[in-house]
Amino acid sequence: MSHDNPQHQEPPATIGLKNLGTVQRLGFGAMRIVGDGIWGEPADRKAAVAVVRRAVELGVDFIDTADSYGPNISEEILAEALHPYREGLRIATKVGFARTGPDVWVPLGRAEYLRQQTELSLRKLKVDSLDLLQLHRIDPKVDPEEQFTVLRDLQKEGKVKALGLSQVSVAELEEAGKYFTVSTVQNRYNLTDRSSEDVLSYAEENGIGFIPWAPISAGELAEPGGLLDEAATRLGATTSQVALAWLLRRSPVMMPIPGTGSVKHLEENLAAAGVVLDDATYADLEAAH
Numbered sequence: 001m002s003h004d005n006p007q008h009q010e011p012p013a014t015i016g017l018k019n020l021g022t023v024q025r026l027g028f029g030a031m032r033i034v035g036d037g038i039w040g041e042p043a044d045r046k047a048a049v050a051v052v053r054r055a056v057e058l059g060v061d062f063i064d065t066a067d068s069y070g071p072n073i074s075e076e077i078l079a080e081a082l083h084p085y086r087e088g089l090r091i092a093t094k095v096g097f098a099r100t101g102p103d104v105w106v107p108l109g110r111a112e113y114l115r116q117q118t119e120l121s122l123r124k125l126k127v128d129s130l131d132l133l134q135l136h137r138i139d140p141k142v143d144p145e146e147q148f149t150v151l152r153d154l155q156k157e158g159k160v161k162a163l164g165l166s167q168v169s170v171a172e173l174e175e176a177g178k179y180f181t182v183s184t185v186q187n188r189y190n191l192t193d194r195s196s197e198d199v200l201s202y203a204e205e206n207g208i209g210f211i212p213w214a215p216i217s218a219g220e221l222a223e224p225g226g227l228l229d230e231a232a233t234r235l236g237a238t239t240s241q242v243a244l245a246w247l248l249r250r251s252p253v254m255m256p257i258p259g260t261g262s263v264k265h266l267e268e269n270l271a272a273a274g275v276v277l278d279d280a281t282y283a284d285l286e287a288a289h
Contacts, residue, residue, distance in 0.1 A: 010276060011249045017209050018183045019162035020132055023090055025248060026273045027062035028055040028266070029213070029259030033077055034070045037102025041073060042261060052081035054263050056089060058270050064186075064211065064257045066094035066136055067117045067124075068105065075124040083126045092132035092184070093121050094166060096139065096147075109139025111150040118154055134164035134186060138172060148179035155180060164209075170202045177206075184255070186211040191218045191228065191243055194289050203253050215256040216243045216269075227288050237275045240265075244272035246285045 016022045033048040035041055042048045055063070065074045078091060085091070095117040098108040114135075121130060135151060138144055154160045164184035165176055176182055185203055187196040189212035203210040221228040222239040232239045240258070247256045258269040277285070 012252055013273065015209055015253060015255060017132075017162060018181050018207065020090060020183055023062040023255075024059060025255050026060075026244065026270060027064060027211075027255060027257040028052075028060045029257035030063055030065040030074045030078060031069050032259040032261045034073045035102075038069055039099070039102035040070065042077075045077065047263075048077050048261060049081040051261060051263050051266055052078060055266055055270070056082060056086060058267065060270065061086075061088050062090050062092065062255065062257070064092045064094075066097070066134075067121050068094070068097040068099050068136065071099045072120075072124060075121060079124060079126045085127075090131040091125060091127075092134060092164070093125065093130060094134040094136040094186075095121065096136035096166075105137075107137040107139040107141070109135070109137075109142040109147040111146050114147065114150050115154065118159060122159060129158055130160045132162045132164055132183060133160040134166050134184060135176075136166050138165070138168060144172070144175060145179075148176050152180040164211075166213075168199070170198050173199065173202060173208075182206075182208055184209040184211055186213055188212070188214050189247075190215050191221055191246060191285060192289055193217065200251060200253075204251055208253065209255050210251065210253045211255045211257055212247060213257070215247055215258055216240045218243050221288055227284060231277075231281050231285065235275060235277070235281070237272075238268055240269060241272040241275050242277070242281075242285075244269060245275040245277050246282065248273065249277055249282055250286075 014022050015025050095114050098106040151163050162183035163180045166186040189196050218228050228239045232242045244256050247254050260266050
């Protein structure tokens with residue numbers, strides 16, 4: 001599917017997700033509300049709670065977290081800040097990584113582990129059913145069938161409403177789709193890393209929400225004098241806002257979830273929904289990678 005021709009300057013604000021319903025496309029990622037190395041308590045837990053509450057105040061109704069953020073701590077902070085949850089708020093979480101230290105991530109896809117972590121997420125988030133459960137990584141040491149089957153079973157048991165995958169190929173998405181309806185896929189995607197272009201196209205063709213992680217990473221484009229910096233200056237916006245606005249226009253299934261531990265940065269990121277890229281700027285950014 002080609003995206004060379006600019007289309008709508010004002011992309012849709014919402015997306016309908018299978019088994020989940022309609023949410024705002026610009027959400028919040030809760031990875032950065034924990035300690036350095038995505039490990040341990042944040043430097044200021046009250047500040048982390050304030051960020052989460054402010055996100056919802058500003059209209060965010062889709063928050064992405066994982067059992068491995070902290071581990072556990074991100075989910076616990078979300079519950080502390082938001083439970084009982086506002087009507088229509090969806091919290092997505094992920095399982096499939098064991099954590100053995102700061103910045104250390106070990107894929108672990110044994111069925112009993114995925115089930116255990118799902119049960120713990122239910123407890124930490126204080127819910128009877130998870131809105132969206134995503135397999136954080138497919139464990140290469142475990143048969144994919146074992147991993148997909150337990151997710152399917154958890155959904156059938158009512159412990160999970162919707163299911164998704166993270167950092168997968170089109171072939172893996174197709175295989176998972178034999179076991180359950182895939183609602184979302186979460187792959188790295190931004191202005192300078194479009195290696196998941198084929199997965200984005202598949203998501204568009206099959207009505208799957210595409211959650212780009214590292215959404216505002218732009219490297220040299222964001223440096224002074226870079227293309228993104230020039231566009232931001234011209235539009236009276238920040239480079240992060242322009243990067244997010246580009247993603248929102250890039251595809252109607254795109255669901256950026258910029259994360260931060262700062263209320264100021266949160267407000268800046270969410271204001272990206274109001275940044276309208278003119279056709280020339282969009283085309284320049286589209287050709288820049």
